[in-house]
Amino acid sequence: MDRLGTESAFEVLAKAKQLEAQGRNIIHLEIGQPDFPTPINIIEAAYKAMKDGHTGYCPSAGVPEFREVVAHHITETRGISVHPDEVTVTPGAKPIIFFTILALIDDGDEVIYPEPGFPVYESVIDFIGGKAVPLPLREEVDFRFRLEDLVDSISDRTKLLILNSPQNPTGGTLTPEDLKAIAELAQKHNFYVLTDEVYSRILYEGKHHSVINLPGMKERTILIEGHSKTYAMTGWRLGYGIAPQEIADKITQLTINSNSCTATFTQIAGIEALTGQQTSVTEMVDEFQKRRDAIVGGLNAIEGVSCIKPLGAFYVFPNVTQLPLSCEALADYLMNEADIALLPGTSFGKYGDGYLRLSYANSLENIQEALGRMETAIMKL
The missing domain is CATH 3.90.1150.10 (Aspartate Aminotransferase, domain 1)
Structure with a gap:
């Protein structure tokens, strides 16, 4: 501890x-939580779900209908084909960080993570017994990394690279050129990428870009998303990960051994969030x-x-x-x-x-x- x-x-x-x-x-x-109320249509969907009796356990990977909606949403927004079996639902997005590192990292494996960055990244890497390797985000390049810094951070023990864009705490975003360079290095050095995109909809200029849709990257990328920021649902605890089938299965296994499942009525409300008015x-x-x-x-x-x-x-x-x-x-x-x-x-x-x-x-x-x-x-x- x-x-x-x-x-x-x-x-x-x-x-x-x-x-x-x-x-x-x-x-x-x-x-870091929106000071706006959860939209009323989402609240009403949750209330109806509870009245209709959706208050018990559900499959640990998530309610099938919600996983289908998430798969469609990511397919549409990231330009890749996602199957519902590649979706794992968790109470908030943090478990995807924790479970991915648990599933992939052995003692001494190196994980590169952005710094300044969300403190949970380093915390979990250290807790699991991995070696946390900070990747500096520099003000002179708008709080992105310099390519030479990333290259210097990679070793033969590198197992995972964590990305966060748009980023906490700086608000910086990675460019398509950054992502292309990451994809080339990930495939050259055979490491996975965990891309935290929970702020993807809170963007003021341009459009969101994800490493997962680059050639050869879907099979080595775990994408984190959730409803907390976009729909002002921080207290509802609703997140999800998109991962290759074998990693998604491991995340589900870890879910079974920890929190069992995510609240069913919350997931039903999550369907309304993604399919209702925006x-x-x-x-x-x-x-x-x-x-x-x-x-x-x-x-x-x-x-x-x-x-x-x-x-x-x-x-x-x-x-x-x-x-x-x-x-x-x-x-x-x-x-x-x-x-x-x-x-x-x-x-x-x-x-x-x-x-x-x-x-x-x-x-x-x-x-x-x-x-x-x-x-x-x-x-x-």
Whole structure:
């Protein structure tokens, strides 16, 4: 257990809640969940499913009807042919990360993962006994990796490469050229790719690209998707993976031995999410884009802070290296002095040093208030 890490966002949230209990007015920019309600058609579908008696166990790989809908959705959006048997449904997307690494990685196998990145990647690699190899995402290339860094990270023990695009915590996205290079290296060096695409619909420019649809990649790619971000369903716990049949079977076996299955009525609601109206998604992304533009402009107006404009997700990752505090001390200072909850970049690995992560999954009014508080506090340093 000593090798298992955590998510700092939940620790900061707990501290912020303690301060709120003391009467402080904390603005929450630390948690990565949409501040929009789950669309009513999805709620009604779940309620009907429960009333109709869909409250018992279901097949561990998922409700067949939901797996069929997911297979069709991925076929349409990624331009590949997906069979329902290649779909495994889990309570949230995290189990796909955990189960894939459990299924593929033996002691000493190397896993390359993006850093700064979602902290669960490194945590699970270490826990399983693999060797975690960070791949730096660099601001000078819009928080993508440099090809030479990826080439240097590969060894004869490399078993898996983890991708995340659009990315948490930076909002960066991989280009088609990046993905082509990854595909060539994966096939040359015979490693798998785990591609985390839970923010695929929260994109502000261009279209989403996935490594899974490149020649020779479907058979060595595990794709992660879910409903938490796109449909504001974080608490519903509904995710899924697309994997080659033999890996999908292993993920199902691990599901049987852990959580048994994902709630049946949640999956029925998930069918409605994918097949019903999508205007709520469009409206949410439009609102996120307004907030992104406001927060990027506001951060760049603060002396000593610079911030590039993210292309996806709902995070900004401003550079604070010109300020006299470390990013950890600055995050604490802004919590205690300005009542703003946010995260230091080092919550996402050593390559996050010198940055902060702010989630703009909050109202435009609160974001503008936070920017004002932040500027006032930083001027006192």
